[in-house]
Amino acid sequence: MRGEIxxxxxxxxxxxxxxxxxxxxxxxxxxxxxxxxxxxxxxDCKSIDTCIAARMWSIAEDRIAKGAxxxxxxxxxxxxxxxxxxxxxxxxxxxxxxxxxxxYNFEDIGDKVQATWESLSGLISFTGQSFKALFSxxxxxxxxxxxxxxxxxxxxxxxxxxxxxxxxxxxYQAGYQMSQFGGELFMPALLAYSICWEIAPMMTAVxxxxxxxxxxxxxxxxxxxxxxxxxxEVMGFNLYGYIVTPKMIALFVVMPLLITVANFAGMAGGLAxxxxxxxxxxxxxxxxxxxxxxxxxxxxxxxxxxxxxTIISVTGSYMGMKxxxxxxxxxxxxxxxxxxxxxxxxxxDALMSLIFIHLRPGLSL
Amino acid sequence: xxxxxSDVQKSYLDSSGSKFQxxxxxxxxxxxxxxxCLLGPxxxxxxxxxxxxxxxxxxxxxxxxxxxxxxxYVFQQGALFPWMNVESNVMFPLKAIGMHGSECRVKAERILxxxxxxxxxxxxxxxxxxxxxxxxxxxxxxxxxxxLLLLDEPFASLDARTGINLQEMLRNLxxxxxxTVIFVTHNIEEAVYLADRIIxxxxxxxxxxxxxSLDLKWPRDRLSNEFTEVLLxxxxxxxxxxxxxxxxxx
Numbered sequence: 050m051r052g053e054i055x056x057x058x059x060x061x062x063x064x065x066x067x068x069x070x071x072x073x074x075x076x077x078x079x080x081x082x083x084x085x086x087x088x089x090x091x092x093d094c095k096s097i098d099t100c101i102a103a104r105m106w107s108i109a110e111d112r113i114a115k116g117a118x119x120x121x122x123x124x125x126x127x128x129x130x131x132x133x134x135x136x137x138x139x140x141x142x143x144x145x146x147x148x149x150x151x152x153y154n155f156e157d158i159g160d161k162v163q164a165t166w167e168s169l170s171g172l173i174s175f176t177g178q179s180f181k182a183l184f185s186x187x188x189x190x191x192x193x194x195x196x197x198x199x200x201x202x203x204x205x206x207x208x209x210x211x212x213x214x215x216x217x218x219x220x221y222q223a224g225y226q227m228s229q230f231g232g233e234l235f236m237p238a239l240l241a242y243s244i245c246w247e248i249a250p251m252m253t254a255v256x257x258x259x260x261x262x263x264x265x266x267x268x269x270x271x272x273x274x275x276x277x278x279x280x281x282e283v284m285g286f287n288l289y290g291y292i293v294t295p296k297m298i299a300l301f302v303v304m305p306l307l308i309t310v311a312n313f314a315g316m317a318g319g320l321a322x323x324x325x326x327x328x329x330x331x332x333x334x335x336x337x338x339x340x341x342x343x344x345x346x347x348x349x350x351x352x353x354x355x356x357x358x359t360i361i362s363v364t365g366s367y368m369g370m371k372x373x374x375x376x377x378x379x380x381x382x383x384x385x386x387x388x389x390x391x392x393x394x395x396x397x398d399a400l401m402s403l404i405f406i407h408l409r410p411g412l413s414l
Numbered sequence: 415x416x417x418x419x420s421d422v423q424k425s426y427l428d429s430s431g432s433k434f435q436x437x438x439x440x441x442x443x444x445x446x447x448x449x450x451c452l453l454g455p456x457x458x459x460x461x462x463x464x465x466x467x468x469x470x471x472x473x474x475x476x477x478x479x480x481x482x483x484x485x486x487y488v489f490q491q492g493a494l495f496p497w498m499n500v501e502s503n504v505m506f507p508l509k510a511i512g513m514h515g516s517e518c519r520v521k522a523e524r525i526l527x528x529x530x531x532x533x534x535x536x537x538x539x540x541x542x543x544x545x546x547x548x549x550x551x552x553x554x555x556x557x558x559x560x561x562l563l564l565l566d567e568p569f570a571s572l573d574a575r576t577g578i579n580l581q582e583m584l585r586n587l588x589x590x591x592x593x594t595v596i597f598v599t600h601n602i603e604e605a606v607y608l609a610d611r612i613i614x615x616x617x618x619x620x621x622x623x624x625x626x627s628l629d630l631k632w633p634r635d636r637l638s639n640e641f642t643e644v645l646l647x648x649x650x651x652x653x654x655x656x657x658x659x660x661x662x663x664x
Contacts, residue, residue, distance in 0.1 A: 275491065275493060276490075284506065284510040
């Protein structure tokens with residue numbers, strides 16, 4: 050049966066039982082009293098639920114904040130216990146908000162720099178341990194072959210398609226610009242250099258980082274969450290040798306091969322663009338490409354592949370190993386693996402470009 | 415003395431970078447062949463202590479002296495390798511210690527028969543029930559016949575009946591193999607049923623608040639008066655830990 054509230058002249062008498070269904074009834078009765086001092090008599094109140102008690106408590110606090118008062122009298126022990134819980138919550142210290150001072154901002158920057166440095170030094174140490182395991186342990190043939198299939202064979206269609214499209218776009222745009230000055234014949238050489246020196250290795254690395262780097266991080270992160278990594282460690286396995294080196298070896302083998310495939314796919318795209326948009330015969334295009342390229346241009350892509358494969362396999366594994374807690378951190382590790390891998394690939398690419406200029410015959414400044 | 419810990423402590427950094435101590439100082443001695451249950455409320459550092467004993471984590475302070483020999487570890491969720499069948503999972507630790515071929519298989523088959531999973535040796539973990547997965551994990555932990563077996567709440571996620579069956583199996587197996595066991599649990603009845611000695615750990619930082627050998631004879635009857643008395647005694651200790659105000663009223 051619903052409870053009853055009688056109010057007037059700063060006195061409110063609450064009788065009977067109240068539940069969440071009576072929330073509006075109780076609220077409007079308590080808020081309707083405009084006197085500065087209001088007394089609530091709960092001596093005939095049999096019970097109230099947590100929701101009603103919370104609303105009463107919050108109305109009382111609002112009144113106190115405005116300089117008025119709302120006093121509860123005649124509470125049963127149960128109701129008093131309910132109110133005590135809210136009062137305990139109010140007594141809890143609220144952590145101070147971080148001050149927005151110049152000093153705080155510098156400290157914040159310092160913390161972030163320190164965290165980045167710790168991550169980077171962790172990655173360098175992890176890379177060292179992985180190479181140590183690579184040269185000292187035995188190769189797990191079947192699992193390495195599995196990663197070669199997953200990261201290499203399965204990636205061929207997307208690598209070929211994207212690099213072919215890049216070849217078409219570059220071929221068309223370069224050809225169109227050059228045709229303004231009657232220089233269409235230089236398009237094959239320009240395209241071959243762009244593809245072999247930069248586009249094919251970079252596009253392949255980005256694709257492998259997105260496909261395999263993320264997969265490595267997710268796989269190891271999941272193993273970490275399911276305590277499988279702990280189980281391997283407890284059994285005495287070298288985690289670097291068991292988990293990381295098969296991935297490294299697989300990418301060492303497949304990355305140069307994928308880059309070689311990407312080189313040919315990109316140049317085939319240029320051939321198609323030359324034929325369709327510039328009406329350039331295939332024999333002319335091929336002859337110009339052969340005249341422009343030297344074997345070093347193709348080998349350079351393979352050398353880049355070795356560096357990129359190290360970055361992608363080690364970064365993916367490192368991010369997976371850093372997973373702590375539940376499945377949500379696996380998602381974060383996967384994202385970090387892709388972002389950090391691509392960043393490092395571009396950084397290394399920039400450094401290698403500087404070296405390339407001095408190493409390639411006929412290109413010294 | 416098989417295991418001796420003195421002044422072992424462990425701290426972590428929280429998200430704001432400040433240090434908080436989760437464990438210790440802990441001083442503990444474990445005799446060879448003893449079955450110890452580490453009992454305590456969630457978050458009191460039981461698992462951290464087990465991870466320190468296994469070498470998965472390092473203590474900040476203190477010394478740990480351990481007798482020679484292998485150790486096994488059974489995780490809360492089994493941590494079976496999903497790409498391997500039951501037999502391969504159980505044989506895996508044997509390969510890790512350099513054992514090969516038929517010897518490996520014979521040992522795995524022997525332990526699988528002991529835990530009643532020989533017929534399921536070609537099944538994969540996802541094809542097994544929770545109880546069977548934990549039996550596989552137990553077999554994997556015991557297959558190397560370790561001198562020390564560490565178990566981290568291995569039966570916590572199982573139903574009561576399966577848990578009781580596995581408790582009996584664990585106790586029998588460890589008795590037969592004379593293994594020293596450290597078993598982490600927050601289940602008081604499980605601890606009283608299994609342990610030669612119960613060590614109760616208090617809230618953070620985890621410390622030993624009660625260390626008591628049980629006089630209960632084997633086989634233990636869960637319905638006997640002696641069992642119930644011990645159970646109630648530890649329940650009171652446990653409740654005082656969770657809510658210290660109950661100590662004055664009891």
